[in-house]
Amino acid sequence: xxxxxxxxxxxxxxxxxxxxxxxxxxxxxxxxxxxxxxxxxxxxxxxxxxxxxxxxxxxxxxxxxxxxxxxxxxxxxxxxxxxxxxxxxxxxxxxxxxxxxxxxxxxxxxxxxxxxxxxxxxxxxxxxxxxxxxx
Amino acid sequence: xxxxxxxxxxxxxxxxxxxxxxxxxxxxxxxxxxxxxxxxxxxxxxxxxxxxxxxxxxxxxxxxxxxxxxxxxxxxxxxxxxxxxxxxxxxxxxxxxxxxxxxxxxxxxxxxxxxxxxxxxxxxxxxxxxxxxxxxxxxxxxxxxxxxxxxxxxxxxxxxxxxxxxxxxxxxxxxxxxxxxxxxxxxxxxxxxxxxxx
Numbered sequence: 577x578x579x580x581x582x583x584x585x586x587x588x589x590x591x592x593x594x595x596x597x598x599x600x601x602x603x604x605x606x607x608x609x610x611x612x613x614x615x616x617x618x619x620x621x622x623x624x625x626x627x628x629x630x631x632x633x634x635x636x637x638x639x640x641x642x643x644x645x646x647x648x649x650x651x652x653x654x655x656x657x658x659x660x661x662x663x664x665x666x667x668x669x670x671x672x673x674x675x676x677x678x679x680x681x682x683x684x685x686x687x688x689x690x691x692x693x694x695x696x697x698x699x700x701x702x703x704x705x706x707x708x709x710x711x
Numbered sequence: 712x713x714x715x716x717x718x719x720x721x722x723x724x725x726x727x728x729x730x731x732x733x734x735x736x737x738x739x740x741x742x743x744x745x746x747x748x749x750x751x752x753x754x755x756x757x758x759x760x761x762x763x764x765x766x767x768x769x770x771x772x773x774x775x776x777x778x779x780x781x782x783x784x785x786x787x788x789x790x791x792x793x794x795x796x797x798x799x800x801x802x803x804x805x806x807x808x809x810x811x812x813x814x815x816x817x818x819x820x821x822x823x824x825x826x827x828x829x830x831x832x833x834x835x836x837x838x839x840x841x842x843x844x845x846x847x848x849x850x851x852x853x854x855x856x857x858x859x860x861x862x863x864x865x866x867x868x869x870x871x872x873x874x875x876x877x878x879x880x881x882x883x884x885x886x887x888x889x890x891x892x893x894x895x896x897x898x899x900x901x902x903x904x905x906x907x908x909x
Binding site: 597598600625628629630631632633634635636649652708 | 774
């Protein structure tokens with residue numbers, strides 16, 4: 577019992593000593609194929625972290641299954657997303673950073689080829705692997 | 712040759728985007744400026760200047776909150792700095808007197824950078840802006856201490872316009888572009904100037 581109390585005390589002290597780190601707004605870009613299987617998103621598994629500083633801008637291109645290019649241009653206040661896929665067409669979205677602080681935020685875009693659904697692309701808040709929390 | 716040590720305060724806007732005030736990006740900074748040049752006669756001086764200033768984060772609430780450790784020891788480092796270089800012309804009203812008032816004009820290049828280093832998340836973000844220092848208006852008085860040294864106060868208003876910006880994350884360039892919505896900013900410096908061979 578004493579040992580557990582000691583561990584508990586130590587871990588809570590470590591939290592105070594080392595802090596919690598900063599919270600970042602994140603945009604997660606992912607896609608499902610028509611058959612429901614996930615398509616690969618590179619780089620960073622489709623995770624784009626928005627900047628913190630006033631005046632910063634991050635520009636990243638996420639590639640989905642080598643077929644869709646997702647160009648993200650993000651300031652700390654908003655992310656402009658341009659999705660282009662050749663014959664699959666193109667779409668543009670603007671997502672506010674404050675919407676990304678809602679853990680349930682999700683937007684989706686369907687891409688068709690020859691009249692058939694090819695991909696459903698999802699723009700969501702928070703990246704699955706980061707464990708980041710909304711501010 | 713002269714050395715100025717002073718305090719530099721930001722005014723105006725970094726860009727004309729809403730809320731993008733210079734003081735929100737950069738704090739008041741400690742400034743060191745070196746002048747090197749030659750007299751073109753008893754009253755006129757022409758030379759080059761080079762300056763470096765260091766400070767912390769600006770007054771932007773979100774960044775200030777991220778940088779402030781509140782005594783909890785958060786491992787976030789925040790800093791800002793500016794660089795400047797250019798040419799300056801100075802006119803002395805009483806070059807042979809013990810107290811010599813003077814005025815000056817200069818122009819050149821300037822850069823300002825802000826950064827935030829989040830050790831826990833192993834993430835470093837920095838953004839720099841650069842552009843022209845269009846008018847560097849200065850006035851001061853040199854008090855001749857000896858044949859070799861002069862010392863006196865200096866007040867400088869540096870008016871400039873940032874025209875390009877670069878963001879880096881973890882040392883990798885994330886974006887670099889021209890600023891479309893430029894604005895005039897001012898750095899006001901109050902300093903003490905040590906002059907060699909006044």
